Amino acid sequence: xxKTNDTKDRVSYSSMLLPPAGYSLQFAVGxxxxxxxxxLTAVCLALGLAEDMDSKLLQxxxxxxxxxxxxxxxxLIFCEAGQIKMPSKSSPLELLLEKMIxxxxxxxxxxxxxxxxxxxxxxxxxxxxxxGEHKYRLAVLSRNLTFDRSWDISFAMDSDPSAPTxxxxxPLLHFLDFLCGKISPAVQNAAAKQNALRxxxxxxxxxxxxxNTKEFGDDFEIMPLGIGAAGxxxxxxxxxxxxxxxxxxxxxxxxxFSPFISGSMIEYWNKPEHSLLGTTxxxxxxxxxxxxxxxxxxxxxxxxxxxxxxVDGEDAISDADGAKQKQDIHAKLxxxxxxxxxxxYLGSMNATHAAVHSNVEMLLRLRTKSRYYNGEKFLSDLFCxxxxxxxxxxxxxxxxxxxxxxxxxxxxxxxxxxxxxxxLPMRADVTEQDGKYDISLTVDxxxxxxxxxxxxxxxxxxxxxxxxxxxxxxxxxxxSEFYLLRVKGDGLEIERMIMIPTRGIPAERENAVVNxxxxxxxxxxxxxxxxxxxxxxxxxLEGRSAAANGAWQKGHASLPxxxxxxxxxxxxEPEKITEIGYxxxxxxxxxxxxxxxxxxxxxxxxxxxxxxxxxxGHGKI
Numbered sequence: 001x002x003k004t005n006d007t008k009d010r011v012s013y014s015s016m017l018l019p020p021a022g023y024s025l026q027f028a029v030g031x032x033x034x035x036x037x038x039x040l041t042a043v044c045l046a047l048g049l050a051e052d053m054d055s056k057l058l059q060x061x062x063x064x065x066x067x068x069x070x071x072x073x074x075x076l077i078f079c080e081a082g083q084i085k086m087p088s089k090s091s092p093l094e095l096l097l098e099k100m101i102x103x104x105x106x107x108x109x110x111x112x113x114x115x116x117x118x119x120x121x122x123x124x125x126x127x128x129x130x131x132g133e134h135k136y137r138l139a140v141l142s143r144n145l146t147f148d149r150s151w152d153i154s155f156a157m158d159s160d161p162s163a164p165t166x167x168x169x170x171p172l173l174h175f176l177d178f179l180c181g182k183i184s185p186a187v188q189n190a191a192a193k194q195n196a197l198r199x200x201x202x203x204x205x206x207x208x209x210x211x212n213t214k215e216f217g218d219d220f221e222i223m224p225l226g227i228g229a230a231g232x233x234x235x236x237x238x239x240x241x242x243x244x245x246x247x248x249x250x251x252x253x254x255x256x257f258s259p260f261i262s263g264s265m266i267e268y269w270n271k272p273e274h275s276l277l278g279t280t281x282x283x284x285x286x287x288x289x290x291x292x293x294x295x296x297x298x299x300x301x302x303x304x305x306x307x308x309x310x311v312d313g314e315d316a317i318s319d320a321d322g323a324k325q326k327q328d329i330h331a332k333l334x335x336x337x338x339x340x341x342x343x344x345y346l347g348s349m350n351a352t353h354a355a356v357h358s359n360v361e362m363l364l365r366l367r368t369k370s371r372y373y374n375g376e377k378f379l380s381d382l383f384c385x386x387x388x389x390x391x392x393x394x395x396x397x398x399x400x401x402x403x404x405x406x407x408x409x410x411x412x413x414x415x416x417x418x419x420x421x422x423x424l425p426m427r428a429d430v431t432e433q434d435g436k437y438d439i440s441l442t443v444d445x446x447x448x449x450x451x452x453x454x455x456x457x458x459x460x461x462x463x464x465x466x467x468x469x470x471x472x473x474x475x476x477x478x479x480s481e482f483y484l485l486r487v488k489g490d491g492l493e494i495e496r497m498i499m500i501p502t503r504g505i506p507a508e509r510e511n512a513v514v515n516x517x518x519x520x521x522x523x524x525x526x527x528x529x530x531x532x533x534x535x536x537x538x539x540x541l542e543g544r545s546a547a548a549n550g551a552w553q554k555g556h557a558s559l560p561x562x563x564x565x566x567x568x569x570x571x572x573e574p575e576k577i578t579e580i581g582y583x584x585x586x587x588x589x590x591x592x593x594x595x596x597x598x599x600x601x602x603x604x605x606x607x608x609x610x611x612x613x614x615x616x617g618h619g620k621i
Contacts, residue, residue: 002381013045014053023127028075031120032145035079037087037094047071061517062527068096080118081105081422084497092477092516103499104182105423115419118199121348123439140347140364142332150330160210171222173228176201186501192621219367226360250274253337253375255282258351259329263293265351270300291402304394340370408488417487421545430504437479441469446528457482476512514586531579532565577604
């Protein structure tokens with residue numbers, strides 16, 4: 001089940017999201033702490049074109065445009081405000097992601113004096129088939145929506161009309177209510193986004209999920225944390241129950257797999273009063289966390305960390321910028337056995353005080369019997385056999401003392417500065433001046449002290465953050481709700497993308513994005529051929545075998561073949577004609593779309609009584 005050396009136990013992100021056979025995506029909601037725009041683009045590729053997230057099509061703007069066209073009105077992503085990664089190479093296509101993203105900035109807790117994190121990692125997907133029948137999938141993960149190489153965990157289950165578990169879906173409805181409440185009126189098309197979530201919530205009210213496994217059956221619990229009174233109370237759970245003498249206070253086996261640790265958590269589980277005869281405790285964490293607790297707080301635990309040669313094992317693999325890639329554990333899992341009952345908790349919750357007491361998290365509890373699975377089998381899977389075996393990627397470890405790390409403390413201060421900026425009341429307005437655009441940015445709150453600068457996305461000309469700022473003479477593709485925030489201090493610098501409600505974004509900006517990709521008739525033919533699945537035309541285009549032919553440049557040589565293909569599509573797959581219609585509407589450059597093609601599309605649309613894509617789907621979100 002958790003075998004680290006068995007590829008059958010590994011799950012690719014894209015395969016987890018792909019619809020069942022005969023179904024396509026109707027709507028999806030995802031949550032993450034940190035967000036990489038390139039990773040979100042790859043998710044759109046998976047959901048829109050059923051391609052792997054590492055597909056070569058990620059390098060093809062035509063394919064990406066088609067994928068974004070298919071899913072841009074069907075997807076909402078919630079993330080922690082200030083945790084959007086700046087792309088290494090920006091593309092105008094990233095502007096189409098803007099409408100999907102909702103940043104969440106939780107208020108500072110009065111008691112603790114810090115900002116809780118919006119930290120759940122979850123997907124809820126709604127699929128539909130040609131008959132209008134729906135299926136649903138819930139995936140709970142420890143992985144953020146990034147290309148991080150660390151070891152993570154996920155569990156997905158589909159809806160099952162025969163499962164007696166409708167009541168178990170109720171916490172998911174509460175979670176959707178919470179997300180709906182985090183869409184402020186200032187968010188772009190806020191009402192439509194809220195309506196889309198409410199519509200999904202209503203559809204889920206009678207949906208049952210099943211694990212579809214012998215080990216767990218229908219014994220599971222969806223556990224959203226930190227969402228108020230409707231959330232799950234983790235402190236009343238057997239894993240954390242503090243009631244002395246409670247029936248579920250003790251355990252036989254406990255395995256804690258968490259990349260980040262609070263000493264108080266380990267100290268609690270370490271208490272001897274939890275013990276039954278032969279109780280074992282195992283902690284698997286990162287080496288960097290060994291300084292977070294003392295030996296006296298963990299003397300009942302066997303502690304393991306990932307071996308250095310595993311952490312550094314992918315140093316030879318570089319990303320697009322040539323940066324070295326390391327890996328470590330990032331999965332969060334807790335296994336607790338008492339007698340024959342086994343509970344497995346997995347999801348986003350670290351073994352930290354903040355995660356348990358204040359963050360917004362998502363967990364899934366799976367219950368089974370020890371004859372199916374237990375702590376001994378779990379560790380055998382992780383260790384590839386015995387703990388002292390040569391194949392074990394982990395090694396024994398012990399708590400370690402460490403002097404304060406000034407650089408780490410400086411990084412924490414900068415992160416807090418980013419959080420404070422993201423919670424400032426900010427707004428922006430766009431005005432046009434002779435084909436160029438000016439942005440006025442207003443900050444209503446008190447700006448925190450620090451070296452803070454900001455600039456519109458795709459225009460690297462930062463200005464110090466002030467109550468009133470002006471960015472002048474921007475191109476249309478530099479106007480968006482994305483802004484690049486830079487904070488500096490103690491020799492460190494953090495760059496993050498933040499989103500600021502921006503009024504007056506020109507309606508023709510999406511046209512400009514499309515025109516930046518579909519620049520000539522050749523690219524137009526390639527896009528239409530891609531939609532229609534015309535492999536012959538695509539092979540010609542990819543091989544550039546006819547590139548020297550002037551007819552290709554004008555697009556005439558390929559048009560008769562496209563017309564024939566469109567006629568077949570109009571009869572068999574009319575939704576493809578709707579996709580082509582999006583392109584025809586968006587392209588404003590002259591001579592890119594032949595007039596005869598526009599006339600042909602108009603005939604198809606009238607004959608088939610086709611609606612535009614926004615009318616046919618959920619509407620603009």
